[in-house]
Amino acid sequence: MWTTTIGGNDLSTDSSDPVYMLRHSTAHLLAQAVGELYPGVKYAIGPPIEEGFYYDFEFPQPIKEEELLLIENRMHEISGRKLPIERSVLSREMAIAHETARNQQYKVELINDLPENEEISFYRQGDWIDLCRGPHVPDTGHIKHFHLLHIAGAYWRGNEKNKMLTRIYGTAWPTQQELDDYLYRLEEAKKRDHRVLGRELGLFMFSSEVGQGLPLWLPKGATLRDTLMDFMKKEQLNRGYQGVVTPHIANAKLYMKSGHLKNYNAKMFPLMQDEAEGETYVLKPMNCPHHIMIYANELRSYRDLPVRLAEFGTVYRYEQSGELTGMLRVRGFTQDDSHLFVTPEQLKPEFKGVVDLMLFTLNRLGLTDYRVRVGVRDPKDDKYIGTDENWKAAEEAILLAVQEMGMDYEVSEGDAAFYGPKLDLMVRDALHREWQMGTVQVDYNLPERFELEYVAEDGQRHRPIMIHRAPFGSLDRMIGLLVEHYAGAFPFWLAPQQVCIIPIADRHNGYAQELKVRLRDSGIRVEVDGRNEKMGKRIREAEMQKVPVMLVCGDRDIEAGTVSVRRRGEGDLGAKSIDETTEYLLGLLSS
RNA sequence: GCCGACGUGGCGCAGAGGUAGCGCAACGGUUUCGUAAACCGUCGGUCGUCGGUUCGAAUCCGACCGUCGGCUCCA
Known part of the structure; x- marks a missing residue:
């Protein structure tokens, strides 16, 4: 069975679930407390999330983190008032008039975006009222066991072109015991943090003198990398892969042709100008164009296919500085990358073979808790290359293969690579954040751009299809995650010192x-x-x-x-x- | 990049206008030991960087750098 999610949001939380309802009501309680303490505040949205809730506000003046305590105290006070929470329905016109009168333009915008036939409901507690679908607990006295966690910036509707709002995160539970347990688990999870263990166990380091997000692997960490690489090399040898080696930089013309310079530019380090020779170079963000050159180096026969070129390729991506997170997101990392060049008949079996390797790998690493995400194109976005037919064929190939393999998966619009759709294995870290690990992508577009060919049985030249894949994803991220998964206590075969x-x-x-x-x-x-x-x-x-x-x-x-x-x-x-x-x-x- | 927080010896912390301390680690010596911390001693810090306020700044202000939690984005 599979569910569809839009824009990558996990909407699996169920509005009829009592805990979901409680958290939703706690978000309202937070908003009411904020409204009482900060007159003139504007309300955006405040949904329940996996382990709590948040509410986005536009404050008249920025608030400080220490003010959370004051807000929390006010929430407890309102809870003590045991205000009944009452639902009412308004016509669209009345609803807009109401929110306009209160000067709540975010709510007006939300109402305007509601579907024509949608019932527009409001929830009132005391003299505070909010646009909301509900449902909610009967009165504020039901909300007792909660804690405000932190404050963060969040763009209105998640778009960085919009105004940045202030988001307050909190958690809420049915009993004090569950709240205490949750806060304890948070503390315990921090001890598993790979950034802490990585230092304590002497695995890796960062140096501001080397640069942000550029990891330095210490001897024990390097041993871990070697162990993982040996594992993958052996497995690839068994599965018909051939190793190749390519340089870290390339002439910019190559990346012009591949489309990276146009469609992946924001993620690339600044170009290098060679004034003397009049050439421009890129620091490679991906290995595919290099591997494509190796494929194109000779005329290939259908008898040679599939060609599977593998390399532990180190790539560099200019991630936004605020996004860097230990080893889980860095600016220079090594992928266990490979590109398979296949005939149309080989596409499905080869794709399945890759998925099999990915699942085998996760199993061997002991990572049994993962989610499968099929990333498809966002038709509204123009960051993709290639024709609609190619995209349709590639997306269908992936969906058909996973369905035949009986996998549970979710489809996520907008999570495709710029050259093709993909299947990603998603794994959570100690703090429950989800990261993309292994990935496999079907690509009709780059072979076209580079006019790749093979000679088929009919003696004619045909175009191969490419499969991009990396079972670990990246060594750096994978090790960061393994450190957290095992709390540093690796199984014998992985332990740097056994x-x-x-x-x-x-x-x-x-x-x-x-x-x-x-x-x-x-x-x-x-x-x-x-x-x-x-x-x-x-x-x-x-x-x-x-x-x-x-x-x-x-x-x-x-x-x-x-x-x-x-x-x-x-x-x-x-x-x-x-x-x-x-x-x-x-x-x-x-x- | 944006919002918020933080930055004191290798690590964890104290010090809130008057010239920097504690524990662990490290180093030296003594000890030669049966399953999770022997004892004694020593070294080590331009308090992230730069600038400002002040007679005087780790303490106050500003900018920058870095880290952390989010947003956006992704292996």
């Missing part, structure tokens, strides 16, 4: 070093912590660094040729022989 050997006293260091060489030869990432610290302290630090296995060795072990195995979070598992230990560790690799 084993920490802890010799109890100095005299056991030699034994520990021999063990290390042995395990390293078996392909285990292992270090010895032979520092002059008590064993307990070194165990504690290994636990905090989330090392999955600790091997402790002292006199007894050297005597018996054993090592005592300790599993992170589980404690001492007892002594094992070196062979048993090696086998145990290799067994963990596949778990």
Whole structure:
């Protein structure tokens, strides 16, 4: 089953759900409190959202975050008044006259946009009244357990050309216990934040001297990247991909031809002028034009297709500074990118093959909670290249494939790439924000622009179709998300350091070093912590660094040729022989 | 980019007009130890940057840089 969403909004919340209703009423309570405290305020919209609600206002003067407390206190006071909440219906003319008289132009605009036959209802509590479809709780006394969280700017109707309003976010729950639990969960989630753990675990860093949104990967983080790349390379080798390597910059003419300079310009770093040679270069925001050049390098036969060119390609996108978020949105990142050049007959099976790889990948990473989004064109927007026929064919190919695969998915208008529609895997971070991870896109348009060809069985030249795909999406974002998913405690195969050997006293260091060489030869990432610290302290630090296995060795072990195995979070598992230990560790690799 | 908040040694914090402190980390020494923090000592800060107010600024004001929460946009 699938639902349609418009403009990417998640409207899955159900207006008959009591919690949804409660939050909606809390938004009204907030608006009433704001109205009492700030005369002249203008009301925009105030819907319930997944874990709370917000209300957008235009304040006569900007407000400060500390004023939220005053507003919240007033809300409690109004709640105590137990004002009945009453519904009334007005004619369109009456409704407009009413809001015009109150000088509420946002409400007038909303009424004007309501469909002809829509009933226009208002909800009154005390002397405060708001345009609203409802439903609401019976009286304000029902609203008790809420908290205002933060203040933010939001453009009226989400359009940056409109005036920026002040949005107040809050949360509301049926009981105090649920509110407390929610606030506790928020605090806990912050501890999983990949920006915090990334520093504590020594994975990555940012430097303002290098530049905003440009990540620097530390040795342990680089090991994680290598592990993920090895995983994907092996999988791609099994699935008939060929690796290629292309440069980070290109002549601007290439990106002129691809349409990027026209349709992706806002996201590209400023062009580089080579005055001496009279050339202009771009820092690549995508890898496709480069891979297209490799495809076009030779005349291809239908026997060669599908051609699957893969590269861990680092791309640079000029994201707005306010949008940068740790590793989850950066300005330079590495995609596990590939472009497949296929015949029309191959499109569906190849597309399904890619989806299979994407799902296999998420499963292996332990990310089982994801949403499938099919991004199609927004017909009102002109940021796309290509003909309507091509778009129709590409969108149908994707929808048919996912339906045949029996997948749950949602269609989102306006979320296509500029050259074609796509299927995205969406995953949430610790704070429940949703991010696009893996993506697969069907593209009839770039092959046309570059006049790509292959010779078919009929001896004639035909045009291939392109599939763009990246199962991880980007290594940077994927690792950021994995850090949060596992709270830094990676499964054994992913852990940057898999084993920490802890010799109890100095005299056991030699034994520990021999063990290390042995395990390293078996392909285990292992270090010895032979520092002059008590064993307990070194165990504690290994636990905090989330090392999955600790091997402790002292006199007894050297005597018996054993090592005592300790599993992170589980404690001492007892002594094992070196062979048993090696086998145990290799067994963990596949778990 | 826009709205709001924040910026003090590597990290976490205190200091609210009178010349910067605490814990952890780091470093040195002692200790050689059986499953989550041994003991003693030492080093370390142009208080994000620049400018202004003041006899005097980490504390007040302005601009810029960066970070955080959103909006817009996207891997």
